[in-house]
Amino acid sequence: MAFPRILIIEARFYDELLDEMVRGAVAAIEAEGGEYELVTVPGALEIPAIIAYVENGRRQAFDGYVALGCVIRGETHHFDIVANESARALMDLSVNRGLAIANGILTVEDDEQAWARARVGELNKGGAAAMAAIHMARLRAELQG
Numbered sequence: 771m772a773f774p775r776i777l778i779i780e781a782r783f784y785d786e787l788l789d790e791m792v793r794g795a796v797a798a799i800e801a802e803g804g805e806y807e808l809v810t811v812p813g814a815l816e817i818p819a820i821i822a823y824v825e826n827g828r829r830q831a832f833d834g835y836v837a838l839g840c841v842i843r844g845e846t847h848h849f850d851i852v853a854n855e856s857a858r859a860l861m862d863l864s865v866n867r868g869l870a871i872a873n874g875i876l877t878v879e880d881d882e883q884a885w886a887r888a889r890v891g892e893l894n895k896g897g898a899a900a901m902a903a904i905h906m907a908r909l910r911a912e913l914q915g
Contacts, residue, residue: 774804774833774904777824781814781839781875790888791838791874794896802904807832814839814852814875818859825867833911834870834903838896840884841877853877870906874899 776799780788792808799806809820817837824832837860843849856875864871874895878884887893 774799774802774907775831776804776806776834776836776900776903776907777821777832778806778808778836778838778900779817779820780808780810781812781817782810783813784840784842784884787840787884787888788838790885790890791840791876791896794888794890794894794898795836795838795874795900797890798897798900799904802901804904814841814856815859817856817875818863821860821863821869821871825863825869834872834907836872836896836899836903837875838899839875840888841875842881842884843877843879849877868910870903870910872899872901872903872906 778795780792782788796806811817811820821835841849841852857873860871860873863869876884876887876895887895
């Protein structure tokens with residue numbers, strides 16, 4: 771698979787932060803000669819549903835998926851629910867359906883941690899997630915013949 775086709779799903783809860791993460795993901799995909807589409811959802815819990823919609827409908831074939839979002843701890847248990855359930859649903863899709871899904875949903879304590887992970891010039895988790903999706907898609911293709 772020379773030219774991976776990737777679907778980026780972004781949860782636009784923190785607009786500027788997600789702009790940076792998408793920038794990193796797009797740069798990584800383009801550096802690999804890949805193509806991408808971008809879909810926006812309201813929050814991290816909605817990301818797995820989009821992957822299921824695409825796979826169930828077979829609207830378009832994608833080699834891999836990049837889930838991008840950010841969950842910042844607050845004063846309630848909502849953080850734990852969103853962080854755990856979005857990760858669980860992505861893992862279930864990946865394992866049960868054999869999909870190449872990279873979880874780039876940041877789960878952090880504060881804005882400072884989020885930006886350190888999102889910035890392309892720092893940890894670049896958007897780019898790292900895109901590379902993980904591409905790597906897994908290529909491995910799947912290689913192992914499945």
